[in-house]
Amino acid sequence: MFVHHVFFWLKNPDSSDERAKLLDGIKQLKAVETVKTFHVGVPATTNRPVIERGYSFSLLLIFDNLEDQDTYQVHPIHKNFVEECSPLWSKVVIYDAVDT
Amino acid sequence: MFVHHVFFWLKNPDSSDERAKLLDGIKQLKAVETVKTFHVGVPATTNRPVIERGYSFSLLLIFDNLEDQDTYQVHPIHKNFVEECSPLWSKVVIYDAVDT
Numbered sequence: 001m002f003v004h005h006v007f008f009w010l011k012n013p014d015s016s017d018e019r020a021k022l023l024d025g026i027k028q029l030k031a032v033e034t035v036k037t038f039h040v041g042v043p044a045t046t047n048r049p050v051i052e053r054g055y056s057f058s059l060l061l062i063f064d065n066l067e068d069q070d071t072y073q074v075h076p077i078h079k080n081f082v083e084e085c086s087p088l089w090s091k092v093v094i095y096d097a098v099d100t
Numbered sequence: 101m102f103v104h105h106v107f108f109w110l111k112n113p114d115s116s117d118e119r120a121k122l123l124d125g126i127k128q129l130k131a132v133e134t135v136k137t138f139h140v141g142v143p144a145t146t147n148r149p150v151i152e153r154g155y156s157f158s159l160l161l162i163f164d165n166l167e168d169q170d171t172y173q174v175h176p177i178h179k180n181f182v183e184e185c186s187p188l189w190s191k192v193v194i195y196d197a198v199d200t
Contacts, residue, residue: 001139001141002144003139003141003158003160005105005160005195007195023200037137039101039103039162039197039199040200041101041103041197041198041199041200042197042198042199042200043195043196043197043198044102044166044169044196044197044198045166045198046166046169046196048194050192050193050194051194051195051196052193052194052195053196055195057200058103058195058197060103060105060160060197062139066144066145066146069144069146092150093150093152094148094150094151094152095105095107095143095151095152095155095158096143096144096146096151096153097139097141097142097143097144097158097160098141098142098143098144098145099139099141099142100123100140100141100142100157
């Protein structure tokens with residue numbers, strides 16, 4: 001199991017147009033064939049010092065293995081997403097985790 | 101859907117005893133009844149500037165909703181885990197994400 005968790009900070013987090021554009025772009029990624037679990041999220045209401053809440057959207061993708069994640073990285077849908085949406089974000093943080 | 105993703109930095113990441121103790125503690129959390137998806141991970145081999153790779157273990161828990169996550173927070177298994185294992189870690193970062 002390969003867990004790919006991405007957090008996006010928008011340059012203009014209060015712009016509803018830019019939020020909608022990024023959200024729409026993220027949702028396209030679900031169509032990549034090797035994606036087994038897909039979740040796009042926003043920060044929950046939970047609020048403790050250890051909780052990071054500053055991002056605009058989270059994207060959780062679960063793949064069967066590293067190879068399937070590699071396929072996703074170079075997939076035209078993903079490449080198009082990065083091209084179209086990367087101008088919208090100021091920061092991205094990714095955590096890739098595999099079985100122990 | 102409530103995605104609870106936790107990243108642990110060990111005080112002594114090279115101590116096999118401390119790694120084993122934390123890993124064992126994390127695995128106990130799977131038994132909490134409201135946990136729907138459970139994954140404990142280590143950093144993948146992927147390595148790009150946007151990827152955070154410094155943590156020792158990741159824990160992905162998916163709950164049906166906030167209430168189920170709240171139940172987990174006060175569950176005796178979780179409270180015992182924090183009591184037993186928190187001396188082992190130097191930092192914890194949590195991302196809680198819910199449906200958009």
